[in-house]
Amino acid sequence: MGQDAPHVVILGAGFGGLAAARALARAPVRVTVIDRKNHHLFQALLYQVATAGLNPSEIAYPIRRILRRQKNARVLLAEATGVDVAAKKVLLTDGEVPYDQLIVATGATHSYFGKDEWARYAPGLKSLEDALEIRRRVFYAYEAAEREPDPVARRAWLTFVVVGAGPTGVELVGALAEIARFALSRDFREIDPRSAKVVLLEGADRVLPTFPPDLSEKAARQLAALGVEVRTRTLAQRIDSRGVATAGGEILARTVLWAAGVAASPLARSLGGPLDRAGRVRVAPDLTVPGAPDVHAIGDIAAFEQGGRNVSGIAPFAIQSGRHAAANVVRRVRGKPTLPFRYDDQGALATIGRAAAVADLGRFHFSGFFAWIVWLLVHIYKIIGFRNRLLVMMQWAWSYVTYERGARLITGDARDLEKRP
Amino acid sequence: MGQDAPHVVILGAGFGGLAAARALARAPVRVTVIDRKNHHLFQALLYQVATAGLNPSEIAYPIRRILRRQKNARVLLAEATGVDVAAKKVLLTDGEVPYDQLIVATGATHSYFGKDEWARYAPGLKSLEDALEIRRRVFYAYEAAEREPDPVARRAWLTFVVVGAGPTGVELVGALAEIARFALSRDFREIDPRSAKVVLLEGADRVLPTFPPDLSEKAARQLAALGVEVRTRTLAQRIDSRGVATAGGEILARTVLWAAGVAASPLARSLGGPLDRAGRVRVAPDLTVPGAPDVHAIGDIAAFEQGGRNVSGIAPFAIQSGRHAAANVVRRVRGKPTLPFRYDDQGALATIGRAAAVADLGRFHFSGFFAWIVWLLVHIYKIIGFRNRLLVMMQWAWSYVTYERGARLITGDARDLEKRP
Numbered sequence: 001m002g003q004d005a006p007h008v009v010i011l012g013a014g015f016g017g018l019a020a021a022r023a024l025a026r027a028p029v030r031v032t033v034i035d036r037k038n039h040h041l042f043q044a045l046l047y048q049v050a051t052a053g054l055n056p057s058e059i060a061y062p063i064r065r066i067l068r069r070q071k072n073a074r075v076l077l078a079e080a081t082g083v084d085v086a087a088k089k090v091l092l093t094d095g096e097v098p099y100d101q102l103i104v105a106t107g108a109t110h111s112y113f114g115k116d117e118w119a120r121y122a123p124g125l126k127s128l129e130d131a132l133e134i135r136r137r138v139f140y141a142y143e144a145a146e147r148e149p150d151p152v153a154r155r156a157w158l159t160f161v162v163v164g165a166g167p168t169g170v171e172l173v174g175a176l177a178e179i180a181r182f183a184l185s186r187d188f189r190e191i192d193p194r195s196a197k198v199v200l201l202e203g204a205d206r207v208l209p210t211f212p213p214d215l216s217e218k219a220a221r222q223l224a225a226l227g228v229e230v231r232t233r234t235l236a237q238r239i240d241s242r243g244v245a246t247a248g249g250e251i252l253a254r255t256v257l258w259a260a261g262v263a264a265s266p267l268a269r270s271l272g273g274p275l276d277r278a279g280r281v282r283v284a285p286d287l288t289v290p291g292a293p294d295v296h297a298i299g300d301i302a303a304f305e306q307g308g309r310n311v312s313g314i315a316p317f318a319i320q321s322g323r324h325a326a327a328n329v330v331r332r333v334r335g336k337p338t339l340p341f342r343y344d345d346q347g348a349l350a351t352i353g354r355a356a357a358v359a360d361l362g363r364f365h366f367s368g369f370f371a372w373i374v375w376l377l378v379h380i381y382k383i384i385g386f387r388n389r390l391l392v393m394m395q396w397a398w399s400y401v402t403y404e405r406g407a408r409l410i411t412g413d414a415r416d417l418e419k420r421p
Numbered sequence: 422m423g424q425d426a427p428h429v430v431i432l433g434a435g436f437g438g439l440a441a442a443r444a445l446a447r448a449p450v451r452v453t454v455i456d457r458k459n460h461h462l463f464q465a466l467l468y469q470v471a472t473a474g475l476n477p478s479e480i481a482y483p484i485r486r487i488l489r490r491q492k493n494a495r496v497l498l499a500e501a502t503g504v505d506v507a508a509k510k511v512l513l514t515d516g517e518v519p520y521d522q523l524i525v526a527t528g529a530t531h532s533y534f535g536k537d538e539w540a541r542y543a544p545g546l547k548s549l550e551d552a553l554e555i556r557r558r559v560f561y562a563y564e565a566a567e568r569e570p571d572p573v574a575r576r577a578w579l580t581f582v583v584v585g586a587g588p589t590g591v592e593l594v595g596a597l598a599e600i601a602r603f604a605l606s607r608d609f610r611e612i613d614p615r616s617a618k619v620v621l622l623e624g625a626d627r628v629l630p631t632f633p634p635d636l637s638e639k640a641a642r643q644l645a646a647l648g649v650e651v652r653t654r655t656l657a658q659r660i661d662s663r664g665v666a667t668a669g670g671e672i673l674a675r676t677v678l679w680a681a682g683v684a685a686s687p688l689a690r691s692l693g694g695p696l697d698r699a700g701r702v703r704v705a706p707d708l709t710v711p712g713a714p715d716v717h718a719i720g721d722i723a724a725f726e727q728g729g730r731n732v733s734g735i736a737p738f739a740i741q742s743g744r745h746a747a748a749n750v751v752r753r754v755r756g757k758p759t760l761p762f763r764y765d766d767q768g769a770l771a772t773i774g775r776a777a778a779v780a781d782l783g784r785f786h787f788s789g790f791f792a793w794i795v796w797l798l799v800h801i802y803k804i805i806g807f808r809n810r811l812l813v814m815m816q817w818a819w820s821y822v823t824y825e826r827g828a829r830l831i832t833g834d835a836r837d838l839e840k841r842p
Contacts, residue, residue: 038564038831055476057828064608065829074610077564077831128832143459143498187485189495387819387827391812398808406808407478408486410459410498411549 005030005072006333009090009099011080011267013040013063015315016299017105019322020329025070027330032097034090036079038062041128042383044315045392047168049131051138051175052183052405056128058391061384080106082270085292091270101294101329104267104281105322108300108313111263111278118239122256125168132411134257138176139410141255142184145191152252158196159253161244163236164260165202166210167350170219172257173200174353177226182403199229199251201244203260206232208350208358215358218367222356236260262313264301271295276303280312285340287325294332296325304343311343315382320344349375354400426451426493427754430511430520432501432688434461434484436736437720438526440743441750446491448751453518455511457500459483462549463804465736466813468589470552472559472596473604473826477549479812482805501527503691506713512691522715522750525688525702526743529721529734532684532699539660543677546589553832555678559597560831562676563605566612573673579617580674582665584657585681586623587631588771591640593678594621595774598647603775603824620650620672622665624681627653629771629779636779639788643777657681683734685722692716697724701733706761708746715753717746725764732764736803741765770796775821 006029010017013035024031039060048054067073082091083102090097110124123133138160145157160176162169180196187193200207200223206216207223207230223230231248238245243253264279273289274282280303281289287302289295299318303310311317320343328338347361349371357371366374376396380389395406427450431438434456445452460481469475488494503512504523511518531545544554559581566578581597583590601617608614621628621644627637628644628651644651652669659666664674685700694710695703701724702710708723710716720739724731732738741764749759768782770792778792787795797817801810816827 038560038829052478055478055828056832057473057476057830060830062608062829068608076568077561078568128830132832139459140498147497147499187483187489387823387825391815394812394815402808404486404808407476408459408483409478409481409549411477411553 003030006100007032007098008101008103008329009034009097010103010105011090012105012107012299013075014043014105014107014299014318016107016318016322017103018063018066019319020103020105020298020326021067021070021073023323023326024329025072027072027326027333029072029101029329029333031070031073032076033063033067033073034076034078034080034092034097035063036077037127038064038077039128040066040384043126044379045383046125046128046131047171047175049128049407050125050134050172051179052135052407052409053175053399054392054395055407056132058388058395059383060128061388066384080267082267083295085272085295088294099294101296101332103296103298103322103325103329104271104289104301105299105318106265106267106301108262108264108278108280110258111261112258113261115239118236118258121239121241122163122258124258125172135407136410136412137255138179139408142188142191142193142196143410144254146188147190154191156243156252157254158191158193159199159243159251159255160196161199161201161251161253161256163201163239163244163256163258165200165204165207165230165232166259167208167348169200169202169259170207170223170350170352172259173198173223173228174226174351174356177228178353178403179405181227183405183408197229198227199231199253201234201236201246202230202232203235204232211348211350211358211360212365215360215365215367219350219352219358222352222367226353262300268297268301271297273297278303286328286338287321287341288328288338296328298322298325304341306343311345314348316346317343349378351375424451427521428453428519429522429524429750430455430518431524431526432511433526433528433720434496435464435526435528435720435739437528437739437743438524439484439487440740441524441526441719441747442488442494443491444744444747445750446493448493448747448754450493450522450750450754452491452494453497454484454488454494455497455499455501455513455518456484457498458548459485459498460549461487461805464547465800466804467546467549467552468592468596470549470828471546471555471593472600473556473828473830474596474820475813475816476828477553479809479816480804481549482809487805501688503688504716506691506693506716509715520715522717522753524717524719524743524746524750525692525710525722526720526739527686527688527722529683529685529699529701531679532682533679534682536660539657539679542660542662543584543679545679546593556828557831557833558676559600560829563609563612563614563617564831565675567609568611575612577664577673578675579612579614580620580664580672580676581617582620582622582672582674582677584622584660584665584677584679586621586625586628586651586653587680588629588769590621590623590680591628591644591771591773593680594619594644594649595647595772595777598649599774599824600826602648604826604829618650619648620652620674622655622657622667623651623653624656625653632769632771632779632781633786636781636786636788640771640773640779643773643788647774683721689718689722692718694718699724707749707759708742708762709749709759717749719743719746725762727764732766735769737767738764770799772796
């Protein structure tokens with residue numbers, strides 16, 4: 001591809017950005033993929049890294065490696081701070097990159113609904129660093145409990161609260177309950193890990209509120225069987241070093257995890273288009289940003305309604321919108337009009353610990369072991385890299401048979417956890 | 422075991438500490454193992470984590486899990502700051518633990534020979550955190566080089582210097598050379614990773630100075646074949662953000678790694694016994710600390726001469742001395758005299774990248790592929806945990822066939838590397 005071919009910049013190498021980049025492999029364009037990490041991350045399994053079921057490198061893959069053979073693509077490790085739509089330039093912390101067509105796929109981050117001071121006490125789960133921080137807190141809590149003579153303080157170390165019962169929250173409590181009941185059960189002398197309390201808080205009236213009600217109920221039953229205490233219609237009113245305060249009283253807990261709110265990447269603001277309440281770009285039907293026909297917003301940063309409801313925020317939307325944006329980029333480069341996007345809804349899955357899950361495939365709802373097998377196959381299939389698929393399958397088979405969590409390492413300094421005010 | 426059984430405290434759960442703990446499994450004592458990490462670490466393969474060949478959890482294993490079935494043992498995650506030998510107490514950052522018999526196995530750390538300001542520019546390799554820091558620097562350097570237009574600055578990003586040609590230094594440069602030549606060779610557009618320069622500095626007149634000269638020579642030849650530039654009789658006179666200054670000139674390098682000096686854990690000083698130049702305890706023939714007959718020093722923290730030379734500082738010494746100290750602990754508890762220690766020298770191994778190694782088995786010296794197979798088998802055999810053995814074998818087989826490094830993830834913030842003064 002010559003240096004004069006149109007330059008397509010893709011910001012973000014998640015599912016959306018990568019799908020777009022690959023879809024442009026044979027297009028007469030130069031592609032530059034910019035990400036602030038060197039790896040693509042399979043976020044759907046991040047909770048497994050947080051709970052020591054998987055290693056970071058099993059769900060992450062170098063972006064360069066993925067695009068190695070795509071001759072018209074190059075990869076830059078850099079952080080974008082904004083877009084100058086008028087000048088058609090991406091602004092980086094250290095420089096700028098001009099574009100002819102721009103695909104923005106920088107995703108979402110967690111939102112504490114304006115209570116950013118909670119972040120310190122209740123970390124969220126969006127990056128590998130987040131996952132390792134949560135892992136450190138969870139496994140350190142058992143170590144601290146083993147050494148704590150005071151029963152009330154010990155109880156607080158052995159209480160784990162997850163705020164938010166979407167798929168991530170449900171997956172996290174499922175894994176936390178398994179750690180307590182199986183993985184650690186015989187490792188301590190002073191405490192019984194099986195006495196640990198795992199609490200799931202949800203503001204709505206049921207868990208998995210975006211799923212059909214019958215599956216929410218099945219998920220609630222599977223969580224109860226794992227010993228998880230589910231409290232619906234319950235909002236966190238305050239989170240601090242003591243734990244979580246709710247209308248129904250205070251839960252004393254040293255470990256609180258945040259799986260409640262998401263907000264679009266702050267980059268959305270610099271695009272100039274209309275935003276929704278979560279800061280996402282309300283894209284035009286062709287996925288471009290209203291007022292900026294050369295800027296396409298895809299994946300979690302986009303708000304896209306179909307059939308009266310928002311359908312973005314999940315991996316299948318990111319992939320489909322990425323491919324569609326790539327096709328529209330080619331049409332624009334060739335001087336043709338863009339086409340509107342239509343999301344093909346393939347359903348949703350969530351797992352609830354060992355051999356339990358719920359699946360919403362439109363007309364078909366199912367739960368339990370069979371749903372778990374579907375969940376397993378879909379997730380293994382979607383992980384990038386044959387080696388990773390093999391390793392993840394092996395790790396799962398191993399933990400299924402032995403009830404172990406292989407990656408139970410506390411790294412980093414744990415003293416800050418002990419000394420928390 | 423009753424609460425009145427003698428209390429044996431073991432500080433450190435490396436090879437020495439664990440060997441001692443396991444040897445006390447059937448002794449009429451209570452054992453407390455204290456470590457500031459929750460995991461035992463197989464240090465011999467740490468360079469593989471630093472160079473993205475292995476995952477942290479494949480060479481580390483939870484101490485609790487290892488001692489799960491040993492009913493007379495408990496594990497404390499805590500940091501020892503010193504020993505009060507007169508009062509027979511271990512002092513922790515947050516409390517103290519009394520002992521009847523103490524086994525000190527806190528190992529060694531890196532020493533910059535009084536130039537502690539070098540640590541910032543040339544990290545050493547002792548912990549998982551160190552390994553991930555080195556990995557971050559190595560892989561970030563290629564990313565920065567890809568974006569750097571100035572050829573001199575780019576050259577500095579593509580120059581990797583390792584100071585110290587002991588086994589760790591040799592293993593590191595071997596892996597660094599392979600990354601440049603194979604793993605990354607096709608991933609970049611602006612740079613050719615094969616043009617990276619890997620330099621090994623050594624103050625002595627040959628690499629692997631503790632090995633027999635014929636093996637040093639073979640190692641040097643294998644390193645040359647990998648493209649490593651070896652400079653013996655060369656001391657680092659200054660290390661800073663520009664690189665390394667030596668008597669023969671300055672090497673401009675953004676990535677410098679330290680594999681030169683080791684010093685005993687600072688805990689040695691509080692034991693009151695005589696220390697050698699590296700701060701190690703000059704133990705009595707029975708491995709106790711002179712003047713403190715209830716304190717046994719084993720592994721890397723001990724200095725122990727046999728046949729006119731120090732034999733400590735390697736894993737086989739740690740294991741043998743740990744078992745011996747445990748036996749002496751039992752003899753003292755039973756009122757019997759302790760026995761002197763005798764080290765059974767089983768040789769030494771070092772690997773030099775893909776399918777090359779040297780082995781010194783006393784009368785037999787060999788090198789090349791066969792030495793590498795021996796090295797591989799010994800190391801896989803010594804890793805704790807069947808699952809880990811399986812995973813490591815698989816990772817090695819995979820990289821052997823594909824030349825890939827599976828764990829090429831840059832985690833943590835890399836901006837500090839870019840902005841280095």
